[in-house]
Amino acid sequence: MSTITPTTSSTRPTGVQGRIAFETDTKNIIVYDGANWRGYNSEGISYIRSESTHSIDLDGNDDVIQVDSIASTLAGKSNFTISAWVRIASTSDGGGILWASRNNDFNYRVYLALITGRPYAQIQNGSGNNYAVFPTNTISANTWTHFCMVLSSNTLELFVNNSSVGSVSAATTDSSIALSTIGARGYNSSGNIDLYLDGQLDDVAVFDYAFNSGQRSALYNNKVYTGPKALWLLDNDVTDLVGNHDGTASGSPTFLAKSDNSANTPY
Numbered sequence: 001m002s003t004i005t006p007t008t009s010s011t012r013p014t015g016v017q018g019r020i021a022f023e024t025d026t027k028n029i030i031v032y033d034g035a036n037w038r039g040y041n042s043e044g045i046s047y048i049r050s051e052s053t054h055s056i057d058l059d060g061n062d063d064v065i066q067v068d069s070i071a072s073t074l075a076g077k078s079n080f081t082i083s084a085w086v087r088i089a090s091t092s093d094g095g096g097i098l099w100a101s102r103n104n105d106f107n108y109r110v111y112l113a114l115i116t117g118r119p120y121a122q123i124q125n126g127s128g129n130n131y132a133v134f135p136t137n138t139i140s141a142n143t144w145t146h147f148c149m150v151l152s153s154n155t156l157e158l159f160v161n162n163s164s165v166g167s168v169s170a171a172t173t174d175s176s177i178a179l180s181t182i183g184a185r186g187y188n189s190s191g192n193i194d195l196y197l198d199g200q201l202d203d204v205a206v207f208d209y210a211f212n213s214g215q216r217s218a219l220y221n222n223k224v225y226t227g228p229k230a231l232w233l234l235d236n237d238v239t240d241l242v243g244n245h246d247g248t249a250s251g252s253p254t255f256l257a258k259s260d261n262s263a264n265t266p267y
Contacts, residue, residue: 004029010222012037015050047231047242049223052202052265054255055087056234058183060095060198063251065182065238070245071100073208073229074110076175081207082112082149083219085266088199091117091138095197097147098204099186100177106189108174112149113185113195114139121149121158123170131170133158144202144266146220152210162220182232182247200256202266205231223267 005013005021007030013021015032022029030037030048037048058064074080084097094114101109111122117138124130133156139145148159157167179186182204185195205228211219218224225231230245232238236255238247256264 012050047225047228049203049225049233052233052235052258052267054235054257055085055200055202055265056183056238057200057254057256058095058197059251059253060093060196061251063196063249063253064184064193065232065247065249065253067180067182067230067232067240067245067247068178069180070206070230070240070243071177071180073206074100074173074180075177076173077208078151078154078172079208079210080110080151080173081209081211082110082147082205083207083225084112084147084204085144085202086114086139086147086197086199087144087202087266088114088117088139088141091141093117093141093198095195095199096181096183096185097197097201098180098182098206099184100180101186102174102176103178104187104191106187106191108177109186110173110177111185112147114197114199117141119147119158119160119165121156123151123156123173125171125174129171131156131168133166133168135160135165137165142263146266148211148216148220150210150216159216162217182238183253196251200264202234203231204234 007021017034019032036050097112107127109124113120122132150157156170183197188194230243231241238249258265
């Protein structure tokens with residue numbers, strides 16, 4: 001029978017398959033599955049990411065991942081969180097990180113993006129009902145950057161590397177959102193996919209609740225994903241680790257291995 005080892009999220013013991021530990025700071029019971037620590041807490045299943053082995057590289061021309069089934073998680077909501085790691089080669093680069101909208105209707109959407117190197121988070125519910133956070137500073141090129149878009153009781157806030165870059169009063173998202181993409185703006189005003197991301201993505205996640213500061217810090221610092229509705233690790237595929245939201249890739253995206261270059265993944 002396994003004994004339970006006291007630890008913290010920042011000082012986890014060496015992993016041996018089946019080993020059980022209790023994190024005194026997060027209150028998680030964690031189990032090592034042979035590759036990663038996994039845990040449980042009062043808010044549901046947590047996934048604890050010990051190492052990223054790959055990222056996905058998108059060319060900015062036609063590479064995109066369709067994940068329509070996750071759109072309902074963002075529909076009609078006043079609370080949600082979207083998280084992603086992003087790396088671009090130049091501050092002139094950008095494009096969609098995660099998009100969700102009505103079927104071919106540009107004016108009802110949830111959008112997390114980079115626009116010429118500047119972070120961008122938006123909710124729009126019809127023409128004129130636009131709520132956006134768009135700070136003036138660009139992110140650093142050739143550096144992995146963490147994005148966390150949080151809608152909490154109709155306040156939209158965007159965090160970059162766990163620091164707020166702006167917030168705005170917003171509205172509940174449209175209840176008819178049905179389409180979603182990773183790596184592009186799902187549909188423009190003509191009903192076409194555009195604004196393809198020129199850069200790398202890793203560990204894209206969607207949650208149906210608003211992160212508090214502790215949950216945000218646990219994810220950013222210790223890679224603790226508590227109760228995600230979808231988590232695309234992008235470790236050489238576009239499957240969803242926790243739900244039924246596997247993606248469908250089009251174009252010619254490539255996966256970059258950490259074993260080839262440590263800069264290919266954020267950690």
